[in-house]
Amino acid sequence: MCKRGLLLLVLNLLGMVVAEPQVPCLFIFGDSLSDNGNNNNLATLAKSNYQPYGIDFPDGPTGRFCNGRTAVDFIAQFLGFDHFIPPFANITGRDILSGVNYASGGSGIRDETGANLGQHISLSMQVVNFHATVEQLKIVLGSKTSVADYLSKCLYSVNIGVNDYANNYFIPEYYSTSRLYTPEQFATVLIQQYSEQLKIMYNYGARKVALMGLFQYGCVPLDLAQNNGACNSTVNSAIDLFNAKLPSLVDDLNKILDGAKFTFVNNTAISNDIGMNGQAYGFTVANAACCSVLTGVETCRIHGSTCQNRSEYVFWDQAHPTEAFHLINAKGMYNSSSSSSYTYPVNIQQLAQL
Numbered sequence: 001m002c003k004r005g006l007l008l009l010v011l012n013l014l015g016m017v018v019a020e021p022q023v024p025c026l027f028i029f030g031d032s033l034s035d036n037g038n039n040n041n042l043a044t045l046a047k048s049n050y051q052p053y054g055i056d057f058p059d060g061p062t063g064r065f066c067n068g069r070t071a072v073d074f075i076a077q078f079l080g081f082d083h084f085i086p087p088f089a090n091i092t093g094r095d096i097l098s099g100v101n102y103a104s105g106g107s108g109i110r111d112e113t114g115a116n117l118g119q120h121i122s123l124s125m126q127v128v129n130f131h132a133t134v135e136q137l138k139i140v141l142g143s144k145t146s147v148a149d150y151l152s153k154c155l156y157s158v159n160i161g162v163n164d165y166a167n168n169y170f171i172p173e174y175y176s177t178s179r180l181y182t183p184e185q186f187a188t189v190l191i192q193q194y195s196e197q198l199k200i201m202y203n204y205g206a207r208k209v210a211l212m213g214l215f216q217y218g219c220v221p222l223d224l225a226q227n228n229g230a231c232n233s234t235v236n237s238a239i240d241l242f243n244a245k246l247p248s249l250v251d252d253l254n255k256i257l258d259g260a261k262f263t264f265v266n267n268t269a270i271s272n273d274i275g276m277n278g279q280a281y282g283f284t285v286a287n288a289a290c291c292s293v294l295t296g297v298e299t300c301r302i303h304g305s306t307c308q309n310r311s312e313y314v315f316w317d318q319a320h321p322t323e324a325f326h327l328i329n330a331k332g333m334y335n336s337s338s339s340s341s342y343t344y345p346v347n348i349q350q351l352a353q354l
């Protein structure tokens with residue numbers, strides 16, 4: 001009997017109830033908002049496996065771009081997993097049965113996105129890595145049909161695209177996209193490429209997929225500092241064009257792909273509400289990083305200091321939210337009522353149960 005089986009048996013003998021998670025596995029695709037260690041051994045500036053990152057995480061710095069848990073960590077907990085979903089870079093043996101995190105800081109829908117920072121695992125590479133997992137699952141579970149059945153019950157979180165703006169379109173000295181496309185055309189080509197990648201994921205077995213809308217990158221402390229404390233509306237309105245196309249992408253995929261259950265999460269709506277009701281959630285600072293930073297740099301200074309009360313800050317560094325924000329965000333994604341504009345057509349808890 002495997003170690004985990006033995007543990008479950010012992011707990012059962014002790015009369016403790018070990019609840020199964022609502023879905024057998026969770027697969028995570030994305031960028032630094034979801035990365036939990038995949039960039040640790042890559043040559044890139046998009047790294048966070050050093051202090052003070054992870055100051056509120058049980059294992060310390062892991063490669064999460066946060067002081068503690070991220071939204072996908074909370075989603076895993078809400079779904080009833082007793083552990084966090086491991087990073088693809090660090091996966092061993094039967095770990096894959098409960099899912100894998102493929103997310104990579106700096107990456108985007110376009111392959112070249114993030115190259116200004118160094119190496120990264122683009123969404124298309126993440127999908128290739130997912131394929132490798134599916135092939136391994138065939139060995140673990142035995143047959144192709146049992147794998148298809150298994151994967152159809154799992155949940156898939158995809159949160160990507162903000163770097164296609166922050167680390168591509170809006171860096172004209174490095175990338176030509178802003179000369180090739182208007183913001184409207186760029187949103188269209190991104191959605192087309194995204195749609196193709198999602199169809200490949202579907203072909204490998206993904207069915208219950210949550211597509212996370214992009215947050216307003218023009219309001220991160222890095223951008224605020226460059227604009228006398230105001231959000232960068234050029235950046236936000238370009239991102240809005242992309243977000244606006246996600247609900248119809250969800251509708252299209254659900255229509256053309258048999259058995260597909262895509263849903264859209266409106267992170268702008270959730271963070272607008274937090275912005276408007278910040279005090280109610282305990283936030284007092286929304287315009288500055290909690291950790292010590294250098295001017296113009298997104299990430300925390302290595303071994304730098306942090307603010308006193310991290311749960312009062314929206315932002316942990318100059319581009320990524322605190323655990324406190326991720327928690328409110330995750331609750332909104334997971335548990336929003338149908339009358340809110342947070343999710344379309346279903347929230348994550350409903351998606352899990354479909």
Ligand SMILES: *[C@@H]1O[C@H](CO)[C@@H](O)[C@H](O)[C@H]1NC(C)=O
Pocket residue numbers: 036037059062063086087090
């Ligand atoms: C990778 O696995 C090792 C051994 O299980 C563990 O100690 C380490 O924390 C893991 N790293 C990440 C980023 O999960």
Ligand SMILES: *[C@@H]1O[C@H](CO)[C@@H](O)[C@H](O)[C@H]1NC(C)=O
Pocket residue numbers: 170226227232233234235
């Ligand atoms: C907004 O961001 C764009 C792209 O980085 C930049 O060119 C522009 O100067 C910024 N605007 C302001 C007001 O900071």
Ligand SMILES: *[C@@H]1O[C@H](CO)[C@@H](O)[C@H](O)[C@H]1NC(C)=O
Pocket residue numbers: 243244245246247266268269272341
């Ligand atoms: C997301 O929510 C905001 C605020 O409620 C709304 O203005 C926007 O249209 C929504 N976006 C989409 C794509 O539904």
Ligand SMILES: *[C@@H]1O[C@H](CO)[C@@H](O)[C@H](O)[C@H]1NC(C)=O
Pocket residue numbers: 281282283309310311312
């Ligand atoms: C930190 O901030 C939270 C939210 O405002 C508050 O509930 C908590 O009491 C504060 N903790 C300390 C030690 O000040």
Ligand SMILES: *[C@@H]1O[C@H](CO)[C@@H](O)[C@H](O)[C@H]1NC(C)=O
Pocket residue numbers: 078331334335
């Ligand atoms: C979801 O909502 C229900 C009912 O409002 C509540 O009991 C539960 O704690 C919520 N779960 C999370 C993770 O917020």
